[in-house]
Amino acid sequence: MDERALLLLGLLKNQSQHGYQINEFIERNLGNIMDLKKATAYAILSRLHEAGYVTLHMEQDENRPPRKVYSITKEGEAQFYHLLQANLSQLEQVALPGDIGLMFLNYLSPDEAVRCLTTRLENLEEQLQVYERATEHANNPGVDLAIDRRLHLMRSDREWLRETIATLKARFEEKSKD
Numbered sequence: 001m002d003e004r005a006l007l008l009l010g011l012l013k014n015q016s017q018h019g020y021q022i023n024e025f026i027e028r029n030l031g032n033i034m035d036l037k038k039a040t041a042y043a044i045l046s047r048l049h050e051a052g053y054v055t056l057h058m059e060q061d062e063n064r065p066p067r068k069v070y071s072i073t074k075e076g077e078a079q080f081y082h083l084l085q086a087n088l089s090q091l092e093q094v095a096l097p098g099d100i101g102l103m104f105l106n107y108l109s110p111d112e113a114v115r116c117l118t119t120r121l122e123n124l125e126e127q128l129q130v131y132e133r134a135t136e137h138a139n140n141p142g143v144d145l146a147i148d149r150r151l152h153l154m155r156s157d158r159e160w161l162r163e164t165i166a167t168l169k170a171r172f173e174e175k176s177k178d
Contacts, residue, residue, distance in 0.1 A: 004036055004044050006087055009072060009080040012054060016071040019045065029143065045070055053079050110172035114165055121161045128154050 007030070011022055022045075023038045030036075048054040053076030060066040072080065098120065105113050131151050137143040 003034070003087060004040065005048060006080065006083040007034065007036070008041065008044055008048065009053060009076055009083065012070055012072040013077065013080055016069055018059065018067045018069045020067065022070070029137065048076065051079075052076075110168065110175070114168055114172070117161060117165050117168070121158065121165065124154060124158055124161065128158065 007026070008022065011017065011025065017025075019038075019042055023041055026034070026036050026041065045054060049056050049070070053073055055071045055073055056068050057071075058066045059069045101116075108116065128151070131147055131154065134147050
């Protein structure tokens with residue numbers, strides 16, 4: 001089980017929901033935090049059901065097609081707390097996108113290297129603006145904590161990029177003087 005199972009169990013802990021509700025909530029409220037495709041969410045819900053962590057019943061409103069409604073079980077609640085505690089306690093080595101490219105930066109011309117990192121910085125600035133405009137989640141301050149953490153990490157990366165670009169420009173200027 002992974003973070004995605006934790007997320008789905010956590011959403012069902014609040015209330016029973018049909019798959020469309022779950023996916024809509026994730027897309028609307030958590031898209032900045034987690035990329036969870038609908039098919040993947042349904043596959044995980046199916047595994048949670050098979051494991052006995054989630055029950056499933058069919059519901060039909062008027063002329064609409066029947067839909068599956070998921071509810072968390074007692075075993076699911078125990079698994080939720082287990083996953084939650086493990087998730088909050090663990091520290092994993094993070095593989096950051098772009099680290100491999102940085103190892104081979106010297107294969108680019110100085111101008112190209114600075115241009116690529118500057119483009120990355122510009123993209124990061126755009127992404128920061130999206131996160132900074134995120135609406136607050138009064139009913140679930142934990143979502144705000146996750147967004148706040150992401151903002152802090154992104155701001156730190158922005159500072160690192162600015163310093164690195166300035167350092168590379170200075171090195172390249174020194175080399176061009178020699």
